[in-house]
Amino acid sequence: MEVHIPDLFDLKKIADSGQCFRAVSRPDGTYRFITGDQVLYIQKAPDGCYRVSCSQEVWDRVWRPYFDLERNYREISAAIPEKDAFLRRAAQAGAGIRILRQDPWETLVTFIISQRKSIPAIRSVVEMLSERYGTAVHVSGETLHTFPTAAQMRDVGEEDYIACKAGYRAPYLCDAVEQVLSGRLDLEKISALPDDQLIAALEGVRGVGVKVANCVALFAYGRAACAPVDTWIRKIIQQEYRGRNPFDRYGAAAGIMQQYFFYYAQSHKAETA
Structure with a gap:
């Protein structure tokens, strides 16, 4: 299927923008994105069109919000x-970047991991967690793994996180899992809070400071x-x-x-x- 995206949209810049850590480019120019249990292969075509591997219904329900396609970035940039x-x-250098609307749980965990790590190192930890604790999915000749839910990480201990190269962030990840599973942090419920209260709620997780909380607020909510x-x-x-x-x-x-x-x-x- 092809979709038309008239606004600023650049797959390489989006994948390299440091928001998400599972987007990859393939030799044929296709980019692969994963969110939740959904996998998208997307490739640029002529005249502002893109070939996508999903149905129109999934594009509209999952990927239009994910790529923030209801917002006009051309107008925003022109207003600077x-x-x-x-x-x-x-803005000229970054034209085509979009603010991705990602899964709050994955965003919280990945940005806890991101502290004092390079983007390649973050990607490596995220992939190890997904391969060890996520769900296998078979798509387009590949076996991939979804990012593990909090329930799938219930029995993961600090030593397990350290084995995945999470380092000193291991106890922070344990606390995030415990808070979400216990209901002390309801990632869906806090979506209704104003910005300052949302950030304060996220800062209640061990190891989450103002920078990580703002990242989660921006890239997940x-x-x-x-x-x-x-x-x-x-x-x-x-x-x-x-x-x-x-x-x-x-x-x-x-x-x-x-x-x-x-x-x-x-x-x-x-x-x-």
Whole structure:
């Protein structure tokens, strides 16, 4: 099936944007995305069209929300004022990135893992957890594994997480599993909370600070006003904005601007080192 996406949309930039850790490119130009128990193979075709491996019903139900296709990123980028020269440059470099709407549980766990790890290292841990504790699915000649649910991780201990290279984050993962299974953290219920209360609820998990909580709010709950600040973003704020956080001025689009910052930093490391 083919779908038409008229807005800014770049598979490589999305896969490399540091939001999700299971997207992969294949030699034929196809990209594979996994969310929940759904697997998508998607390839660019002419005239803003994309070949996708799912039905129209699944595309509309799962993947349109996942890729945030109801939001017009072209308009958002065009609204960046000329005086913000750095952000305009970053938005041009990152044109085509979308804020992915991912599964809250997977996002919470993967961003706990992400602390002080490179993107390739995060990917490695996430794949090991999926292969050991997730559900096998057979699709397009591949055997893949879904990301394990909290229930599937019920009996995983700290030593098991350490064996998957989670390191000092192992007790944090144990706490996340326990909180979700006990109901102390209801990832569905907190979706109704305003941004500040949502972040506070996420910070109740051991090892989850303001940066990780903002990542989960942005990448799982679609809270585009949340702009996580990591080491790379902090360097840009110091270098380009004299230490003044610029995201407040962008309101409900702050998280999108943060992604442009992050992608620019990752693709221009010599400038932002």
